[in-house]
Amino acid sequence: MSEINTHTHLSVMHKSSNSFYQKWRLAKDTIARYGVVAGGMGVIAAVVMIFFYLLYVVFPLFLPATAESASQYPVPESALGKTLLLDMEEQNQVAARFTDTGNIVFFDVASGKTLLKAAVTIPAASHITSFAQATPVNEGAVIYGLSNGQAVIVKHQYKVTYANNAKVITPSIEYPMGDKPLVLAESGLALDKITAQISDGSTTVVAKTAQHIYLSSFQKEQALFADEATLTRTDAMLNVPSAGVQDMLIDKDGSHLYLLSSQGRLDFYDIGDKSSPVLKQAQNIVDAKQSITSLTFLNGDLSLLVGDSSGLVAQWSMVRDESNRSMMQKIRAFKVSDKAVIALKSEQRRKGFLTLDATGELGIYHSTAEKQLISEHVADGLSAVALSPRANAALMEAADGKIRFWTIENEHPEVSLKALWQKVWYESYPKPDYIWQSSASNNDFEPKYSLVPLVFGTLKAAFYAMLVAMPLALMGAIYTAYFMNPTMRQYVKPVIELMGALPTVILGFLAGLWLAPFIEEHLSGFFALFLIVPMAIMVFAYCWQFMPKPFLEKIPEGSDAMLLVPVILLAGFFAFSVSTPLEIALFHGSLRDWFKNELGIGYDQRNALVVGVAMGFAVIPTIFSIAEDAIFSVPKHLTVGSLALGATPWQTLSKVVLLTASPGIFSAVMIGFGRAVGETMIVLMSTGNTPVMDLSVFQGMRTLAANIAVEMPESEVDSTHYRVLFLTALVLFAFTFIFNTLAEVIRQRLREKYSSL
């Protein structure tokens, strides 16, 4: 009934709807066509998108830094004295000008408007004779040395409050050691040089008069349950070196004191024991004709930056020599200008620094990357400079009585080609080296982004994996494709391909928790395996031909692989059982100890050998499957022709089949290599993941992929570390892209060749 209804319905509607229906059909067809084409192109789009996204994240690493002038204005309150120091708070909103009359002027950074004037309390009948910024710089403390042998420590600080959804920053000053001056020189002589180090528990002040250098340390001791802390004072005195003192610095721990003479001699004292400073080293740190024009610590206070009159900035760092003594040593130098370097400012969170030279040129450098980031002319006759704590703005006072406010865009100074790929001399390392050490808990850590150990580890792991996988997979493929009987092949091939389906996390787990301890315990047996198993196979094969003919005929041709299984198992068992007596007889009981004592090769439980075996296992099916296909699809008439001409099967194989299939085999190896390079879980679980560069098979490594897995979750988004990790992902992507594309092109060619044969 319904059918008839539909029919009549259709025929009634025929005229009007048929053409519409046809159009709708065609329209659907067209829409589907476009949809499907778009879907096909989507695959290309996906690959391109992955590439460009990685590139997009990596790109800012290589953007040049920029600096530009934001505003300039007359020096605020210039009547209050000449500027000794300019400083800025973190938000780049408020700056402070310290004058030689003991006044501190806080002003708005953008406009130069005075916000607050504060005068430091100085005893009557005395005046300021010396001034210094106390270390660490981010504490914001300064010290004034007075004409009566006393000193005052002042701290400037900023309170951030929110009022009506607007940020208000209120500056203030504080006297951390009390507003009564500290008496340093009992003689009452003027302090002509001064420096200080301030931390929560202790304060160390070093001051120089015309005759002596006074070292005073104040230890704050907080008694339990008491509100008041007591100060314990320790004093020591040094003689002024004959060369005089031009500059003095104490590091942030208060354990090292540096005295610089005007001839460029640097005296380095250990003041760990405040009552008896010890002179550790005295050295000239500048060429005889030049003089030192500025001196400062690099962030972290492990290195000194020394600017001289020839425009050279040298980094001097504490280096341990062969006899394990720490010595100051020049680890690198920057040619900043042809004129004298007049000011050096270190960044407070990175290993970068700012330079000003006598011609008014502003430079920003990064020490680890050995890179000049910015070089701009600011104004003639620059005298004072402040670099903001985030190193994204600078204030400079010029001879024309104006302060210039510049903003700096410098996100990733740590990365340069040299830092990534060449040896770098890091602070407190004895020599330049390749190191990957990306993060630490403290702020003044020097990140070490050398990709060399990671690339080395990746290639090492892949190399050992290929060493295991290539012979097994290729020989297996040759046998399976060419010699094995078809019924057996039908089962063997899927079984080996099933190997590839095993999750790598399980292989990694077995490698790390089962294989690694097993090899460690049976190392000699493992080596015996390589010797005994091939020998056993050969002996068995040789004897096999003498078996009685009727028996041989019963065994189907091409099932040698099955026959060999018990042989290999027995040989393996034998290898492990003789290993202990052998070890006792030849290697004093332990092969591992023998390696260590006789050859000096250390043994790591999770090492390249374990990775090689485990990752080899994972790579075998990939190589096997592709190579087997290539060999199997060599046209039959080629082999049959060769055999007909009297060649043995082996000759046919080695002279005809393998030659024809060689591009396919090559692409199989390349794809296998690509897989080994990118494998993550196995390496992550079966090596110690230490980025060492050691070729030894008994040492671990860290690969690019494992490094990403370890560090990515903890890396801060858009930081240099994050982008460098993306760079390593991009390196991996590009590497496998090249290998896979090449392999695929070769295979496509091969397929065409076969079809034309």
Next chain:
Amino acid sequence: MIKEWFKTGSPWVWLNAAAVSICLIMIISVLGLVAVRGASHFWPAEVLQFSYQDDDGTVQPIIGEHVDSSVTPAAMAKANGIKMADNEDVLIQYLIKTGNRDVTGSDFRWIQERHIKSQAVPEAIVVVERREWGNFYGHLTAVKESGKVIASGEAAISVALQKLAETLVVFKDIAHLEKKEIGAVNYDLERLRLKQKGLQLRNQWDAQAQTDWAAEKAADDAQYHAYQAQLQGLYQKVRQHSIMVKADNGKELEISLAKVVRLYQPNQMGVFGKIGHYGSKLVEFLTDDPREANTEGGIFPAIFGTVLMVMMMSVIVTPFGVIAAVYLREYAKQGFITRVIRIAVNNLAGVPSIVYGVFGLGFFVYILGGNIDQLFFPEAAPAPVFGTPGLLWASITLALLTLPVVIVSTEEGLSRIPKAIREGSLALGATKLETLWLTVLPMASPAMMTGLILAVARAAGEVAPLMLVGVVKMAPTLPLDGNFPFLHLDRKFMHLGFHIYDVGFQSPNVEAARPLVYATSLLLVVVILGLNLSAILIRNHLREKYRALEG
């Protein structure tokens, strides 16, 4: 003679054959290792009692399960600082799982075979599986109720088992109350908090909204307090009973039954008893939550997370993969473009999986997720909703990863369909779409199925990218539950593969966790090999079918 033999080339053939044999031995021994270690984990082991003489000559009893043994040559043992007599060639050591971590500080202990004076299998030994501190091995001395002894000596075990059964029933109620009921209230409270913030953000936080909101909140609070009171009562009930046990070193301690999962006497069990125990452990493994930092208990959340993620991935990957394959096989002219697409497919398959993880984290999580949060969930800020790794992003990332598997497999299926079928359909006036939709695709559906199964198998075993885009070691809630909108795409989840990595390598007590990792590995291997085998079977079946069609 030998020279002749080498000339024939037959030794090389044998060597090649050996390579195949070695590969086969390797895979079978790996599977065997996982199967044996994984499956034996649940079998109740005999608990031995040793009388052991320490180096200083004192003899003490040690109770525990034998786990492992090692044989060390005398020289090596000496190098490790162990005193060896001259007539001893080797040192035999046993690893004993002694449990009682709260008493002795560690679960395992190596003992030397030569110091064992005697060993026995006393039937009275009980094993107590606890919710904390691992297993206890020792003797049961008494059962207490509210601090008073109600049974001791021989009778204690039956009373203890009965009381434990009662306690476990109450515990089920507690678990239900805590997870389901209180979980739902907490979820609703969080929703209310966000609602309030949202209304304030949109400036709709007026008097009407405030009273409505307060009413809802009050209802939730009341509900919460009611549940809390109920919970209090239940907890009081389970804490009533306790057992007194004696460890091998003679120390006696009291274990509250609230802390006990299972109590049994392995040395008294018959075969059927052991099978029953095995079954109950297996069920616990498959259906329970993990305990003790994932080293004990079940792995249900990991199974659930894996399945859910794989299902979501399938939904995403199938249409894209099929469309791309259809384009390659049915629409595109074979030439430069298809070659480029094939290269792209091969690259997608060859790019290291960790790179997908990096891409997923950067692009999906931070860029897409971050923007979704800004647009749709401003009230949740600064806590991210989709701007953090989660189920959705993990599924999409893995869909991208498994795309080539589906494409290759579907394409193969399409290529096997005889041309005649398409031509017949077109000749009858069908459009290309109709031909595809009504004849070609239905015929190719088993091939798509194969591709999908292989993709699922790949995704179930992949760990590296998931570590970056959404897997966690311990997810407090499942991504699918009874709270609206039921499927929580933004939640993090647990995954079998990651569970293996985490428990095997990151857990504080690797030695104790190892059997569980083997069991988890076995489950994963069985699932993945099962999926692969079924894919192979479907494919073979398909090939047969089309061979018949062509013939």
